[in-house]
Amino acid sequence: MKLTILGRVSIIVVILFLATLWAFPMWDIQLAAPQYPGGLSMQIWINDLGGDVDIINGLNHYIGMKTIHKEDFNEFVYLPIIMMSFMGLGLVVFILNRKRYYYIWAGLFVCIGLLSFYDFYSWLYDYGHDLDPKAPIQVPGMSYQPPLIGYKKMLNFEALSQPHIAGWFYIGAGVILALVCFYEWKKSKKAAR
Amino acid sequence: MKKLLMYTVLGAGALATLQGCKMKSTESVVTGNAAAKTYVAPGQYDEFYNFVSGGFNGQVSVYGLPSGRLLKIIPVFSVFPENGYGYSEETKPMLNTTAGNIPWDDQHHLTISLTNGEQDGRWLFANANNTPRVARIDLTSFKTVEILQLPNSAGNHSSPYLTENTEYVIAGTRFSVPLGEGDVPISSFKENFKSTVSFISIDKEHGNMNIAFQVVLPGMDLDLSRGGKGPSHDWFFFSTYNTEQAHTLLEVQASEKDKDFIVAMNWKKIEEYVKSGKGKKVNVEYAHNHFNEETQHAESKIENEVLVLDHSELKDMIYMIPCPKSPHGCDVDPTGQYIVGSGKLAALIPVFSFDKLTKAIAAKDFEGEYYGIPVMKYESVLHGEVKKPGLGPLHTEFDGKGFGYTSMFLSSEIVKWNIETLEVVDRVPTYYSIGHLCIPGGDTKKPWGKYVIAYNKITKDRYLPTGPELAQAAQLYDISGDKMELILDYPTVGEPHYAQGISASVIKDKSVKLYDIAKNKHKxxxxxxxxxxxxxxxxxxxxxxxxxxxxxxxxxxxxxxxxxxxxxxxxxxxxxxxxxxxxxxxxxxxxxxxxxxxxxxxxxxxxxxxxxxxxxxxxxxxxxxxxxxxxxxxxxxxxxxxxxxxxxxxxxxxxxx
Structure with a gap:
């Protein structure tokens, strides 16, 4: 069955939304401490890290956290490729203009999304827990895993983690895909009657 | 009997009232909400930077206003073990002179660089009085980046004052000395001793200093100076004392004459003479020390030559204005029209008119000559006199609203007067014996006109006693209304002479936070x-x-x-x-x-x-x-x-x- 006009347009909108990943950061982690009146922040891009990474690395050695280096993240290489491919597939769906392909495409998005969040979470877990046993400051039972999303207090630091502009667009793309799938499914049920 | 009783009661009452009378105390001077006006709440910033000369500590201190909080001491002419200035290999050359490494000096005056007569907040210039030097402080790093020694100079007091666009920093000598070989009888003052004025050119972009030329004047004491503004842009004015040319017991001998002079110097004319090759190159030796911010290293270079112009050989560039009784301050109002000479022994303040000066020069309306330099007629260049201002006028700053504020050393007060009408409109006591005073921007075309600070010479009972050696005392007055209001009394380090104030907004956002390690070119x-x-x-x-x-x-x-x-x-x-x-x-x-x-x-x-x-x-x-x-x-x-x-x-x- 063919897609509705709305369905076809949504493909372009989703592709445009995802294109923001190359223009804005996906995620924003803000840190605040008494000694940092202006706060510190780190932005995660699809292919890069931004913000006060060096300063954060300088602080992390006290508690034995590994230093954060862009080179350690293979994600910065394969995530752009995956997203590009996903956007390319969107064009294919647009040309083929079939509901079924649209559902598969949306399903793929969910898989990529879940895997990405899992990957992100495991990085945060690793940084927060894999501490140098010789670290100068050791607080028994303390881990320093920043929140995936939301607020957390860790020693003298408060951390706030939330989507940045491209992150919101990414979430928006997911919402559009879900709504349009539902809409297309309703339409096809109506047509079947 | 009743009468007698009545008289007794009345008499006793009168006596009681008499005993009830008291001298005016400090407490009675503070009025209104002084505390609220100087309170800078935690997390808030002061409105002004106040750069204050350190006098005998050889440094520059930085205060915030209106709080009076000390923010920093910038080491300039004295070593500073606290941060290694003058001790580190990088900064040792900064204090090099032709007499070797001199680890101290007496720092009196400061000027913030100007563009079109207004503070641009790029550099701060500071003088060393004892071993004649001028320093340049970078106001992004608050570091001393250049120190230039001055040859043919002694007592570098009328220094460092600026022309309107920071074309030149001018440095005049307080002590006249023999040029070149100094080994002559002291009694040969009149033949051998000369005053000099150094014109230090400033590189527009980087601020680098160079002695462009020196003007030689008859032996006398050039006390203070100011550049012209607007109409008087091309001129520079110096106050003088000891035009009697005494070399001993100046206290008496240099106060003999009824009038000394304000020297009016047409520096544009002098520039023309320089361009047409009228100067004479003279062999001298002086140190030029420069801190290279890239290599983070100071270098001291000994320079060997200076261009000298003698007043006796060149005409139409210098004029003398008679000014009562050993003038000290010589200040130009924001319009550039009025020159205020403060005869420190006089009971009046003469204000000269620049218009009248140029007209009198054109008409050759001279009274006579001083060593060949035309002397103007006092009356023909006088705008008027501020009558009975107080005792011992020293310095005048301006609020940009038509008023001058003159410090009175002997009567220990600040006197506010109207520049046009010359009427005294207000006076406030200072604690005690004020020297310089400062209105942020009060020496420029655009004063900020909100506060005046008194820098006093005597402290006595102002603060908790600390043995015989006390801090210096400063007072802050709100001058935004008609009446000056004392709002703060605070101690200062060193011995402040002149100071500069500038709106924090001009400087604060340019302040360097750290040095990029990638750009560190240190050897x-x-x-x-x-x-x-x-x-x-x-x-x-x-x-x-x-x-x-x-x-x-x-x-x-x-x-x-x-x-x-x-x-x-x-x-x-x-x-x-x-x-x-x-x-x-x-x-x-x-x-x-x-x-x-x-x-x-x-x-x-x-x-x-x-x-x-x-x-x-x-x-x-x-x-x-x-x-x-x-x-x-x-x-x-x-x-x-x-x-x-x-x-x-x-x-x-x-x-x-």
Missing amino acids: YVTMGEKEAKVVRTGNRVDVYMTAIRSHLAPDNIEGVYVGDEVYFHVTNLEQDWDIPHGFAIKNNPNAELLIMPGETVTLKFVPQKPGMYPFYCTDFCSALHQEMQGYLRVSPKGSNVPLKFGIGETAPGVAAK
Whole structure:
């Protein structure tokens, strides 16, 4: 069955939304401490890290956290490729203009999304827990895993983690895909009657 | 009887009232909401930077206004063991002169660089009174970046004052001295002694100073000076005393004449003479010290030549305005139209008109000559006199609303008067014996006109007593209304003379937070801990050391001998705001260092005895600051302890285990 006009347009909108990943950061982690009146922040891009990474690395050695280096993240290489491919597939769906392909495409998005969040979470877990046993400051039972999303207090630091502009667009793309799938499914049920 | 009783009662009553009378006290002067006006709440900033000369401490101090809080001391002409200025290898050359390294001076006057007669906040110029020098301080780093010695000068007092676009910094001599060889009888003053005025050109972009030329005047004391503004742009004015040319007991002999002079100098005309080759190159020697912010190293160069123009050979460039009784201050109002001479022994303040001066010059309306220089007629250049202003007028600043504020040393007060009508409109006491005063921007075309600060010469009972030696006293007055209101009384360091105030907004956002380590071009920089090393060349030992929270690398050094010249080149690898590290080593007669993030600074140490010399970070930098320490082993000269160094795994003796 063919897609509705709305369905076809949504493909372009989703592709445009995802294109923001190359223009804005996906995620924003803000840190605040008494000694940092202006706060510190780190932005995660699809292919890069931004913000006060060096300063954060300088602080992390006290508690034995590994230093954060862009080179350690293979994600910065394969995530752009995956997203590009996903956007390319969107064009294919647009040309083929079939509901079924649209559902598969949306399903793929969910898989990529879940895997990405899992990957992100495991990085945060690793940084927060894999501490140098010789670290100068050791607080028994303390881990320093920043929140995936939301607020957390860790020693003298408060951390706030939330989507940045491209992150919101990414979430928006997911919402559009879900709504349009539902809409297309309703339409096809109506047509079947 | 009743009458007698009545008279007795009345008499007693009158006596009681008399006893009830008291002299005016300080408390009665403070009115209104003074506390609220000077309270800068935590987290808030002061509205003005106040750069205050340090007098005999040779430094410049920086206060915030209206709080009166001391923000920083900028070392300029005196060594500063607190941060290693004048002790580090990088800054030692800053204090070099033709008489060797001079670790102190007497710093009197300051001027913030100007563009179109308004403060641009780029540089601050400071004079050294004793060994004639002018310094330039960069107002992005608050560091002294250049010091220029002045030849043919002594008592560099009428200095450093600016022309309207910072074309020149002008520096006049207080002491006249013989030019060249000074070995002449003192009594030959009249034949041999001369005053000079140095014109120091300022590079528009980088601020570099150069003595463009010097003008030689008859021997007298050039006291203070000011550049013209607007209509008087091309002119410079100096107050003089001792035009009697006394060389002994000046207290009496230099006060004989009823009038001394304000010297009016047409510097554009002098520039023309220079361009047409009228100057004479003279062999002199003077030091020119420059701090290169890129290599973070000062260099001292001895220059050998200066261009001199003699007043007696060139006409139409200098005129003398008679001014009562040994004038001290010589101040030009914001319009550039009025020149205020403050005869410190006079009971009036003469105000001269620039229009009248130019007209009188054109009409050749002269009274006579002083060593060939035309002397104007007092009456024909006078705008008017401020009558009975008080006693001992010294300096005048302006609020930009048509009023002058003159400090009165003897009657210890500030007197506010109308520039046009010359009427005194208000006066407030100062505590005690005010010298200079400062209105932020009050010497420029655009005064900020909100506060005036009194810098006093006598402190006595102002603050809790601290033995015979007391801090200096300053008072802050709100001048935004018709009446001056005392709102703050605070102690200051050194001995403030003149000061400059500038709106914080012009400077604060340009302030450097740290140095980019990637741009560090220091000859002995250590780019990362892995590069840390110790290199021996003969008896010179160069330690390439890094500092980062919370260790110095290397922190174990062996194989250094008594008498070695050890240079610790410490690079602070931090790239975060306000994370300086310090460096000090036991028994070092030198000083300690403060190293800002991204900076490299060198401390020399020549161990005199064998032993163990701990070194450590002196600036509490982090939670593990106390752990930021190490050892230098010093062995007797000629012993065969090999040179070894390292940190952690690489420390001598650790890897072998």
